[in-house]
Amino acid sequence: MSFDISIKIAGQAGQGIQSIAEILLKVLKLNGLHVFAYQDYMSRVRGGHNFMQVRISDSPVYSIKEDCNILVALDTNSVDVHRNEVPKGGAIIYDPHSTMVDSPDNRFIPIPMNNLAKEVGSPILSNTISAGSILALLDINKMDAEEFVKKQFAKKGEEVIEKNLKALERGYLYFLENFRSWKFTDIKAQKNNKLIMINGSEAVGFGAIAGGCQFIAAYPMSPSTGVFTYITGKAKEFNIISEQAEDEIAAINMALGASFSGARAMTTTSGGGLSLMAEGLSLAGVMEAPVVVVNAQRPGPATGLATRTGQEDLEYVLHIGHGEFPRFVFAPGHPEEAFYTTIHAFNLSDKYQVPAFILIDQYFADTYATAKEFDLNKVKAISSQPSAFSNDYKRYQITKSGVSPRAYPMQGDFTFIADSHEHTENGHITEDGEVRNKMVEKRFRKLKGMQKEFGKPTYYYGDKLVPSSFKKGKAKTVFLAWGSNYGVVRETVDYLKKQKRSVAMLHFNRIYPFPRKEAIAFLKGAKEIITVENNYQGQFGNILKAETGIEVDGKILKYDGRPFTVEYILKRI
Amino acid sequence: MENTNPFHYEGELSWCPGCGDFQILKSVEKALTSLNKKPSEVVLVSGIGQAAKLPHYMKANGFNGLHGRALPPAFGIKSFNRDLTVLVTTGDGDCYGEGGNHLIHAIRRNIDITVIVHNNQVYGLTKGQASPTSEVGMVTKTQPFGVVSLPFNPIAFAIAMDTPFVARSYSKDIDFTADLIKQGIETKGFALIDILQPCVSFNKINTYQWYSQRAYKLDNNYDPTNRVKAFEKSLEWGDKIPIGVIYRSQRQTYDETLDRLGIKPQVNSQPDLSKVKSLLSEF
Incomplete structure (x- = not known):
């Protein structure tokens, strides 16, 4: 590791923290640099205090730091909150016309972002101005940034592209003209280092698509919405039915219905929504219906801290749903692992006909990190459903492995019932104690096989x-x-x-x-x-x-x- | 016809003798038989309650899920396999009480399913408490001073939601009910059939006699496509209760939307690896 730089971009919601970070991250990635970026945000759409932390290195980075080398402060409050986190030799970029600074020392770099933006066309361009200045401070060639701007604004037309290119140049040059002597650190691009940049939500969503997801029903809830949004954005292209349910109870039950029809089905939620799904998950247990459930954790109880991170649902997920039934619970550690784990979750849920949980959290969902390109041949979507059945088919046939052959309607002339009661091999309601014992034992026999599957520490x-x-x-x-x-x-x-x-x-x-x-x-x-x-x-x-x-x-x-x-x-x- | 009923189930039925559920079961079988449906292409979806036992008493596919939650799995089942004929057999407690929210949104989605509500105005399975359609004043063990809440009007509600097919029947008239169910299945989109059904064990008010005196069939002059008139009709309850098709309308179904978008996943199909690869380049 020859360098390790942390940047904090701070301001109010709606000020464009993400726009600045996006340009920066994409350009750093294109330069083959490793980045790790976490967004800290409040539960509001405008105002408040939000910040994005970006760590850059020539080696892989896996976490955020408390201090930062560069602070980009978009309002006065951000200077007050974060100035002590910037050590000597660090840089604090701010707009001297909109941000009040008490006794600025030699860390402070005033860039009149708003005025420069107005000069090139519109105050809205001030984010691109900031990005230009940061790139100049990091001594990174702005050509990649120009490419990125062209791509990013392609749909918005020539004029928008032109203005943003001008703003990028203006921010870049303004820094060089006024602060040329600022030598920060030697950042060497590693152009042959081919990286992808992905956040946790995207990694799970991408894994779901690669894992053959065909049906998703969910109710929006922070911080799980990102996974739902990602998959839904690709639904048409990948032949996936996606439905925003009226509540989480509907979401899990819709997924179980689709699973009954033969779909690879999933749902996404966070703690509160998961609580609503409890009965449905129990239903998945007794019906032996494959389903993948992504729970993006946030601190509770109840509404807790809506936009923040926590790992409080572990014991809950191990036991959620009344009665006893086996399940898989996964908690991937980084985006690459999340991608492969999600594919495994679909395969294993299908193979053992049990729900598979993927536990992530707000920190994981919203954190961007660079990674080597995922290997799409490493894990593939595999279906464990048999293709042919006899007409005396029994949905809950007692087997040695505990897994009964799973059919779907119209796979033959036979019919079958999936039932929430304890049931016979045919799926019919029973209160027979002996049958009950056999069914419980059958369901739990699966654990022996499940134990041997993917997921060693x-x-x-x-x-x-x-x-x-x-x-x-x-x-x-x-x-x-x-x-x-x-x-x-x-x-x-x-x-x-x-x-x-x-x-x-x-x-x-x-x-x-x-x-x-x-x-x-x-x-x-x-x-x-x-x-x-x-x-x-x-x-x-x-x-x-x-x-x-x-x-x-x-x-x-x-x-x-x-x-x-x-x-x-x-x-x- | 009777002998060639492919939906007949050979087994014990646990409803009380004289229960209207037997009549509804016959009507469902009759409707499906008249449409030449095969048991393997039919799915009966239910929640919990006496009505929800119906899938166990017919030879067809069944999904007997949770109380109040018949509609969400029915959506999942039908949207994924649009070749299936999906019927929901539910009750006034299951559909209008515990699962009320799902009814609103299932109608909004307009998935092509037929919902048969066994409406006996009382809770049977839990032994005689008031249901969302019980009359004001009805005394039960949990409403010892009489029901206070106004009964839910499913027909007026469904018309307000612009449901494509809204009908009411009376379980005793099996042929009439079978015909309404048949029309419901043939309707593209969501069909709600509310069937008045005596509960011989727990409802001592709304008895066979009570319904027989009041239920009358809508005549041929009645136009179910007139929404205002239908709404007027839906408010008729008391000495006379209209049965028949009360409202009909047409709008795009969820199924048609999926077809238009070309979304029709197949069981056991794998994702296209070259397409998956192209996603990588977006990161």
Whole structure:
């Protein structure tokens, strides 16, 4: 890592933070640079205080930093809130005409963004002016930015493109003309480094499409809406039925109906909506209906912090739905893992006829990160439905594996019933105790097969990712992570490794069925086990104890609705 | 005809003797048989309640889901496989109470399904509490001082929602009901058929005698396409209760919208890998 720069773009909702960040991120990506960008926003459409954090490096980056090297302050409040986060030698870009600054020191770079924007045509162009100045400060060739502007505004016509190109140039040159002596750091483009840039929502949505999703019904709820929006945007192209349901109860039940007809079906929601789905999920359990459920977590209880992050639904998702039934629960750690995991979730839900949950959170959903291009041949959509059935077909036939052949209507001349009651092999209501026992046992027999499937934990030991064949852990201190904390714990391990500490991370993507054997193997010999979670109770630590008897020695927890940083974790070790 | 009923189910039925549900079951079978439907191309969707047991008592495909939630799976089933004939068999509690919200939005979507509401104005399965259509003043164990809330008027509601096919029947007249169900199935779009049905165990007010005295068939001069007149008709309740097709209209169905967009996924089809690849370049 020859450089590691953090930029914060701060202002009110509606001021164009995202427009600036978008140009910046796309241009950095085109230059082969690794970026990691997180948006912190309030639950409002205008006003308030929002910011976007962008970290740039020539090596992969996985988390955000508390301090920043460059602050782009779009209003006075942003200067007040963030000026102390910029160390000496850092830069604070602001508009001297609209932003009041008390005693500006040599970090402050006044750029009259509004006036320059008016000069080139319209105040609305001030975002492009800012982007131009930031690129000049980073000493990045603006040609890529010009290409991006042309693409971005292609639909809006020549005039808009022309004006934005002018604004980009004006911002770029204004910086060079007035602050040429500002030498920030050496950022070398790595043009042959082919990267994609994707956020967590897109990665799950893209995975769903690659996983053969054919039906999605959902109700909009932050922070899950991004996944729904992404898939719906591609619905026509990929032959997917997408419906905005009247509520989450309808959403899950629609998905189960489609699943009955033979569809690969899914729904997306967040905690409150998930609660409404509880009965429907129980129905999926007894009907043995495949369905993929994405739950993007935010802090609760109830409405909680609507636009912020948390990992509070883990124990809930393990048990949601009355009665007992098996399920898959996944919690991918980064966009690439989310992409493959979503495809697996569709395949496995189909194979075992159980609901498969994908747990993400606001931080994960809204964070952009660069990654190597995904390998589309690594995991493919596979259907486990048999193609032919005899006319004495039984929907809930008792089998050794617990999985009954799943047919859909009109696959032959036979008929079948999917039933919410306990039922016979034919799907008819029964109260017979013996049949009941057989059915419960049949459903739970699936666990044996499910346990062997995709989703071993990742042991990260220094700069090595140890594959699952690795038999036991080596480090004295092991940090436990699940879901979105992969990145920040990984970077904590990197930092401590440099201090010659014997540390590792054990990250769990699949939480149910719990990979017991692997967890025990990797944690054997560890002197200290610390769980890092965005909740109050250390839920994963509790699950580990219940599943393996292993007790954690420490918990690093955060439940203020904001993501972890390496600094935060280090202070608490 | 009787002998060639392919929908006949050989098994025990757990309704009370004399229940109007038996008549509705016969009407459904008759309607489907007259349309030459095959059991394998029919799906009966239900929630919970006495009416919701119907899918178990016919030879056809069935989805017996959750209380109040028959309409959402019916949407999922039909939108994914538009070749299916989808009937929802539900009750006044299931459809107008627990699942009321879904009824509003299912009609808005106008998916091509036929909804048969066994309306007995009482809760049967839970043994005699008031339902959304119970008369004001009806005394039950949970309404010991009599029902206070106004009964829901499904017909007026459905007309207000511009439902393509709105009908009311009386379960005792099996042929008449069968014909209405047949027309409902033939209608493109959402069809609501509210069937007045005596509950011999728990409703001592709205009895066979009560309905027989009041129900009368709309005559041939009645024009169900006149929305204002239909609305007027829907308010008629008391000494005389009209049965028949009360309202008809036409608008684009959800099915047609999907057809127009060319969205028709096939079971077991894989996503086009070259198209998936092209998505990568957008990131």
